[in-house]
Amino acid sequence: MSTHKLRTVSVVEAVTEQLSEDIFSGAFRPGDVLTETQLSERFDVPRQTIRSAIVMLLHDGILRRERNKSVYVPQFSEDDIRDLFAVRRLVEMETARMLSARGVLPEGAESAVRSMELLSDEDSCDELLKYDFQFHHALIEATGSKRLQKFYRSISAEMRLALTYFRSGDFSASRMAREHREFLDAIRTGNPTAAVEACRVHIEESEAFISQTIHAQRARLDPGRASSGIPDPEEI
Incomplete structure (x- = not known):
């Protein structure tokens, strides 16, 4: 036993x-x-x-x-999101290049995508975010770099907190599953350039969605400020 x-x-x-x-x-x-x-x-x-x-x-x-x-509980500004996702691009695009060049396709990432593909748009956003988090962590773990893994863990909490803004937006489980599948398939090709580009597109689409959600929330709370283009005090 x-x-x-x-x-x-x-x-x-x-x-x-x-x-x-x-x-x-x-x-x-x-x-x-x-x-x-x-x-x-x-x-x-x-x-x-x-x-x-x-x-x-x-x-x-x-x-x-x-x-x-x-x-x-922190409220992220659009500047916070830009800064956080700039760091994600630096780390994850290099990770995609490294894994593609080595021909490494982590099973944890494949498993996370398969779980996403079983979700419907009516399912809980929390389930989707859980698999998204598993996917990206699996890629980082597959590099075998202890220092990279340690650094990624140091920003993981803020990233996970930022991703909760998906809960407030019009998220689509099917779209996110497709984006992650395309990203993983690009790594599978063994073409580092294609893998890096797929990673860039994936991260930028996530950043745009969260930034739009934050802007929409603030517009509802303060329509005058949003329409006038006056910056939020937190962003000055």
Whole structure:
């Protein structure tokens, strides 16, 4: 009989993981303020435990805190998205080139695409985002570079948080499955140039969708500012 070694986690780690999942799933929305008292009651743990969990999430960029103000779920500006996706292009386009040149097609990425293809447009956006995340992580893992993997993990939380904006937009599971399949097929060709181009197109389409969603949300909240072209104070 096979055995599986279970990973022991502390209460702080458990709360940190659950709170991050609550944020990623939309239980807490961008801009929501989170207090130690509120979270202590939610998870039925001491405030010191919550304080430690918050420190970890602040480090990962999942939460933010301004001087002398409360902790809150960050609202991404369009500049934030541009910066984050510029980093994604640098990392993932090189990853696509490397894997294509080596003839490496990670099974984890293929499995994620197959799972996407089984979803319908009526299915949960959270399921789609889960497979999207698995797909990109599988590509990075397949490079075999520990430093690249470590760097990618350092921006993963912010990327995952940015991708939750898909939940607010008119997402299409079938379209996203097709885009990921085309990207993977380009790597499969063994043509690094084609793989890099497919990666660039895929990332730029995601960036455009999220930026448009953020702009539309702000237009609904402040139609005058959006129509006048006045920049958001966060973007100045």
